[in-house]
Amino acid sequence: MKKLALLILLLISFTSCKNEKSTDGKLNVVTTTTMITDLVKNIGGDNINLQGLMGSGVDPHLYKASEGDVTKLVNADIIFYNGLHLEGKLVEVFEKMERSGKTPIALTDVIDKSTLIGSDYFASNYDPHVWFNIDYFISFGSEVSRVLQEKDPENAQLYEENWQNYYKRLLSLKSDITLKIEELPREKRFLVTAHDAFNYFGRSYNFEVVGLQGLSTATEAGVQDVQKLSAFIIEKGIKAIFVESSVPKRTIEALQAAVKSKGHNVEIGGTLYSDALGNTGTNEGTYIGMFEYNVNTIVNALK
The missing domain is CATH 3.40.50.1980 (Nitrogenase molybdenum iron protein domain)
Structure with a gap:
């Protein structure tokens, strides 16, 4: 550089x-x-x-x-x-x-x-x-x-x-998107992703946001991070966690496995676009389309 x-x-x-x-x-x-x-x-x-x-x-x-x-x-x-x-x-x-x-x-x-x-x-x-x-x-x-x-x-x-x-x-x-999010009760608004890219979204729409890797993907999630977050998921009864398109999905898969090892189940609710849009020429390849897709994915998985 x-x-x-x-x-x-x-x-x-x-x-x-x-x-x-x-x-x-x-x-x-x-x-x-x-x-x-x-x-x-x-x-x-x-x-x-x-x-x-x-x-x-x-x-x-x-x-x-x-x-x-x-x-x-x-x-x-x-x-x-x-x-x-x-x-x-x-x-x-x-x-x-x-x-x-x-x-x-x-x-x-x-x-x-x-x-x-x-x-x-x-x-x-x-x-x-x-x-x-x-x-x-x-x-x-x-x-x-x-x-x-x-x-x-x-x-x-x-x-x-x-x-x-x-x-x-x-x-x-x-x-x-405000109308769509209103379909989801406040007590179900937990957003667990690979890293904390959604804090401004969470503040705007009353979601508690937890990222496994912190705010930057340059940081690595350790075993303790995975165990701590898996306990949080079980405690709150969270139904789904989410992969991010610009972050390798292995960390979220490890988190899902940790939850299952404790006798509980959490689904991977889909892939969200966080630090980048989708493919050029698709709806998700635009800012508006990305936002609509993310909100629909989150609400439908957590309802």
Whole structure:
């Protein structure tokens, strides 16, 4: 990673200044996570050249920039990323880019930090999985729209119209999932997953969220963690636990086995999308589709 960061620094240093737009007249925009890529796609549409670094099922906690990513980052007019050390191994790259005059935009900078959930796992001391609070994601969208309009004023009206249309869809998503979650009694709202990616979801919809690996997938769950959580599942009578698409399922399978070894049963209720969306071209490959799928999976398994 240090070699890549240095390479980016050198490339920026030797790259001559250029206009905000590329030769085809469109902004070159690079994004990190699939959630941010989908958001920017909905606002920028065909008026930008959009490249996402991470694909379906990619864990941003462990993602390492490839040499092919270097060209994308250096040639970008705008770089949108989550921040709060979610993209842990890219932080050094972004820091070097900032010192070289390029300023990647951390979308979490628009959030009032006093409203965030604390975390000892991240250098920022905050849980970075903020997209599971739809209001935070809306603030992301507002910032993306503002930046695109500022960088490309000729298409400002289009970006604003796209954002307003998508904003209405996000409000509809909030309403729909609230109705679905109301099908599940409060006493059954326990969400057990591979790692604590769903704390903002839990706070919004009154779920007690427990992750086997903590907030970051860079941490490993030990035998004591498995035994402690299996006892919790038995005590609370939890019917189902969940695999995550971007995390190996072996830890959840070990947890299920630990519960069964104590004479109890817990089902694997399905696979949830946490740090990445589903496959491109599917409903789960969009932020709205992912959220709907997750909520349906959780409620149906726990009812």
